[in-house]
Amino acid sequence: MKKLKMVNNIRAQLIDLTPVLQSQGRRRSLSFKLFLALCLNLVIAPTVLAATGGTISRVNAYAIGLLGLVTVGLAIYLMMVMLQPERF
Amino acid sequence: MTLSSSSATTPHPPSKGPRSSRQHTAKVDTTGLYSRAIRESFAKLDPRIMIRNPVMFVVWVGTIITALTAVDPNLFGSTPGRDQHFYNFLITVILFFTVVFANFAEAVAEGRGKAQADALRATRSDTTARRLSPNGSVQEVSSTNLRKGDLVQVIAGDLIPADGEVVNGIASVDESAITGESAPVLKEPGTDISSSVTGGTRILSDELTIRVTADPGQGFIDRMIALVEGAERTKTPNEIALTVLLAALTLIFLVVVAILPLIANYRGNPVSIATLISLLVALIPTTIGGLLSAIGIAGMDRVAQFNVIATSGRAVEACGDVNTLILDKTGTITLGNRLAEEFIPVNGHSEKELAQAALAASVFDQTPEGKSIVVLANRLGATVDFDESKAEGIEFTAKTRMSGTNLPNAVQVRKGAVEAVKGFVRSRSGSIPPELEQAYERVSRLGGTPLAVCKEGDIYGIIYLKDIVKPGIHERFDQMRRMGIRTIMLTGDNRITASVIAEEAGVDDFIAEATPEDKMRVIQAEQAQNKIVAMTGDGTNDAPALAQANVGVAMNSGTQAAKEAANMVDLDSDPTKLIDIVTIGKQLLITRGALTTFSIANDISKYFAIIPAIFAAAGLSSLNIMALASPQSAVLSALIFNALIIPALIPLALKGVKFRPLTADQLLRRNVYIYGVGGIIAPFFGIKIIDMIVAAVGLA
Numbered sequence: 001m002k003k004l005k006m007v008n009n010i011r012a013q014l015i016d017l018t019p020v021l022q023s024q025g026r027r028r029s030l031s032f033k034l035f036l037a038l039c040l041n042l043v044i045a046p047t048v049l050a051a052t053g054g055t056i057s058r059v060n061a062y063a064i065g066l067l068g069l070v071t072v073g074l075a076i077y078l079m080m081v082m083l084q085p086e087r088f
Numbered sequence: 089m090t091l092s093s094s095s096a097t098t099p100h101p102p103s104k105g106p107r108s109s110r111q112h113t114a115k116v117d118t119t120g121l122y123s124r125a126i127r128e129s130f131a132k133l134d135p136r137i138m139i140r141n142p143v144m145f146v147v148w149v150g151t152i153i154t155a156l157t158a159v160d161p162n163l164f165g166s167t168p169g170r171d172q173h174f175y176n177f178l179i180t181v182i183l184f185f186t187v188v189f190a191n192f193a194e195a196v197a198e199g200r201g202k203a204q205a206d207a208l209r210a211t212r213s214d215t216t217a218r219r220l221s222p223n224g225s226v227q228e229v230s231s232t233n234l235r236k237g238d239l240v241q242v243i244a245g246d247l248i249p250a251d252g253e254v255v256n257g258i259a260s261v262d263e264s265a266i267t268g269e270s271a272p273v274l275k276e277p278g279t280d281i282s283s284s285v286t287g288g289t290r291i292l293s294d295e296l297t298i299r300v301t302a303d304p305g306q307g308f309i310d311r312m313i314a315l316v317e318g319a320e321r322t323k324t325p326n327e328i329a330l331t332v333l334l335a336a337l338t339l340i341f342l343v344v345v346a347i348l349p350l351i352a353n354y355r356g357n358p359v360s361i362a363t364l365i366s367l368l369v370a371l372i373p374t375t376i377g378g379l380l381s382a383i384g385i386a387g388m389d390r391v392a393q394f395n396v397i398a399t400s401g402r403a404v405e406a407c408g409d410v411n412t413l414i415l416d417k418t419g420t421i422t423l424g425n426r427l428a429e430e431f432i433p434v435n436g437h438s439e440k441e442l443a444q445a446a447l448a449a450s451v452f453d454q455t456p457e458g459k460s461i462v463v464l465a466n467r468l469g470a471t472v473d474f475d476e477s478k479a480e481g482i483e484f485t486a487k488t489r490m491s492g493t494n495l496p497n498a499v500q501v502r503k504g505a506v507e508a509v510k511g512f513v514r515s516r517s518g519s520i521p522p523e524l525e526q527a528y529e530r531v532s533r534l535g536g537t538p539l540a541v542c543k544e545g546d547i548y549g550i551i552y553l554k555d556i557v558k559p560g561i562h563e564r565f566d567q568m569r570r571m572g573i574r575t576i577m578l579t580g581d582n583r584i585t586a587s588v589i590a591e592e593a594g595v596d597d598f599i600a601e602a603t604p605e606d607k608m609r610v611i612q613a614e615q616a617q618n619k620i621v622a623m624t625g626d627g628t629n630d631a632p633a634l635a636q637a638n639v640g641v642a643m644n645s646g647t648q649a650a651k652e653a654a655n656m657v658d659l660d661s662d663p664t665k666l667i668d669i670v671t672i673g674k675q676l677l678i679t680r681g682a683l684t685t686f687s688i689a690n691d692i693s694k695y696f697a698i699i700p701a702i703f704a705a706a707g708l709s710s711l712n713i714m715a716l717a718s719p720q721s722a723v724l725s726a727l728i729f730n731a732l733i734i735p736a737l738i739p740l741a742l743k744g745v746k747f748r749p750l751t752a753d754q755l756l757r758r759n760v761y762i763y764g765v766g767g768i769i770a771p772f773f774g775i776k777i778i779d780m781i782v783a784a785v786g787l788a
Contacts, residue, residue: 059163060162060163067153067361071346075343077139077145078336078338081142081332082332082335085323085328085335088142088323088331
């Protein structure tokens with residue numbers, strides 16, 4: 001019962017936070033995206049570490065995770081250039 | 089030129105001397121251009137600027153990543169090879185300079201435009217203007233307070249405070265500030281070619297009353313500054329298409345390089361991240377990516393050096409695609425200063441009688457043709473035998489195609505196009521003598537313009553106006569034909585004269601006895617066949633056709649309406665320049681195509697340099713046909729070549745590939761041979777030489 005209340009509480013807080021994040025995302029688009037990338041890397045880096053079977057260090061895993069995100073970001077950027085070239 | 093001016097009796101702008109002497113206006117100061125460009129090339133490293141160039145942005149991101157690996161070579165896991173700090177540092181430095189060199193190319197091109205803008209800005213100083221109030225009083229105000237529609241008075245020595253139309257007075261104006269041409273230009277009201285004045289130019293004699301046609305900041309010079317500075321520069325359709333192609337190639341190579349580590353690790357030949365980034369940079373078309381915007385800006389600059397202001401890069405580029413050129417005869421194909429050569433009397437009149445009638449018809453005609461008729465008539469002993477103050481001058485119009493005088497005794501004397509004069513005579517129950525047709529044909533077959541002269545219903549004869557085809561124009565039209573451009577001559581002259589001039593000049597087609605509406609009709613007919621049409625014009629009646637044409641070049645001496653409708657303005661008011669502008673447009677497209685071919689061909693040899701070297705352990709060493717010293721030296725050599733080729737090609741990008749009058753197919757073949765095959769071979773030698781130097785100094 002107590003656990004459920006805590007989950008509901010967190011969910012309510014997240015819902016309250018959503019408009020703030022959205023407005024921040026619009027206002028500080030680049031820094032917000034970088035922050036999101038770092039957050040996403042919190043998921044990717046452990047996956048990389050697990051996939052390599054411990055042959056690389058935790059720092060390497062986070063660096064590779066970020067490098068992967070940069071590569072994907074560049075690919076998305078290049079796709080956008082191809083689809084909306086007049087914006088660039 | 090207006091059609092009316094190509095007809096019998098309208099004025100022409102003064103001759104301005106050989107164009108070669110005015111091609112490059114000396115007023116542009118390029119001192120410190122390169123030091124400014126170096127500063128700018130570092131300022132352009134701002135990611136918000138870099139992101140506009142997809143190829144160089146990828147290199148820029150790669151530089152940051154290699155810089156991190158220079159600090160910690162094992163950041164992305166342990167990597168094989170010794171002295172990785174130094175090796176990664178070298179790669180970082182080379183990639184950094186690749187980006188800086190690309191920015192430098194763009195900054196140099198922009199700097200030249202800015203120098204041009206500075207020169208123009210110097211002409212736009214605030215001045216005190218004498219504004220005329222509706223009650224006639226004069227009020228002194230700053231030129232920045234003038235508004236469209238205001239009337240201002242300018243007297244000798246004054247700077248003209250704003251763009252406008254002359255409504256009263258006749259004066260000579262020094263327009264050298266914008267045209268570079270020192271000869272003053274006569275300005276007077278009511279004419280298509282000399283009634284508009286530009287703010288910043290100086291009145292040298294007499295005084296003018298001017299109606300302001302532009303608000304502050306919206307004048308002609310303001311617009312020119314914004315354009316040459318690149319403030320309004322948007323990508324042209326060809327640039328957009330090329331950007332898409334470059335982005336697609338970059339994306340493909342990014343995906344390939346991103347997959348390579350998986351294959352390399354599987355083959356037990358791990359490759360460092362710095363080397364992979366080097367491979368990516370070597371494979372993507374950095375040469376054209378770095379020079380693309382510089383080529384476009386330089387194209388605009390080349391047009392500006394010809395004293396032509398383009399309203400957009402799109403207009404310059406459209407010149408390169410032009411299929412049809414529509415040209416006026418007078419002033420463009422012929423010298424334009426037609427002079428009376430002979431009087432041919434008919435209907436039983438003597439030469440002296442004809443001279444007397446021609447003098448009476450021309451006494452109020454201030455055009456060069458009219459004045460030459462007066463001179464010839466005086467030479468034959470004709471004198472004015474009426475009170476000029478009681479006579480009325482009748483001006484030429486494109487509609488009547490006649491001019492003349494209403495004498496004090498109510499007799500009307502006219503001269504003009506033969507058909508128009510015939511109509512005038514018939515309307516007065518006169519008869520047309522049979523020898524008129526013979527005289528008309530004789531003059532026409534000589535390529536001259538026949539002007540008939542009549543007094544009321546009595547035809548006196550024909551004036552032979554001699555017109556001379558410009559020297560070298562036939563060769564220019566031959567060049568145009570070889571480039572696949574069709575030339576059409578429009579003239580108010582009769583069919584026989586038009587055909588003689590057309591044959592002599594070598595135009596592909598002509599339209600005789602053309603009216604201003606014919607220009608529009610011809611343009612629309614050509615465009616209906618998917619042709620790109622270019623034309624020149626200067627009169628208000630040309631404005632719709634200038635707007636309709638894909639490339640409309642207005643003469644600076646023309647009306648405001650013509651200048652606003654056109655997408656280019658020729659400051660020298662030289663209609664022949666349309667041919668030069670088309671050449672510049674073609675040169676722009678050829679340069680872009682040549683450097684793109686070179687850039688993509690380069691990648692092939694770089695592929696042969698890097699891939700065998702870095703995958704030697706995987707059995708690809710047999711592909712190392714260049715026998716490069718080591719994998720590290722191979723990567724460094726390829727990157728150094730890649731970086732150095734950008735500044736090496738800056739002069740070519742700015743100056744443009746030498747123009748040759750060939751068809752599109754011939755040009756393509758030539759480009760493939762020179763820039764395609766050359767682009768493959770050159771890096772083999774370049775990379776090998778750099779590799780030997782790198783190995784000799786012990787960098788790798």
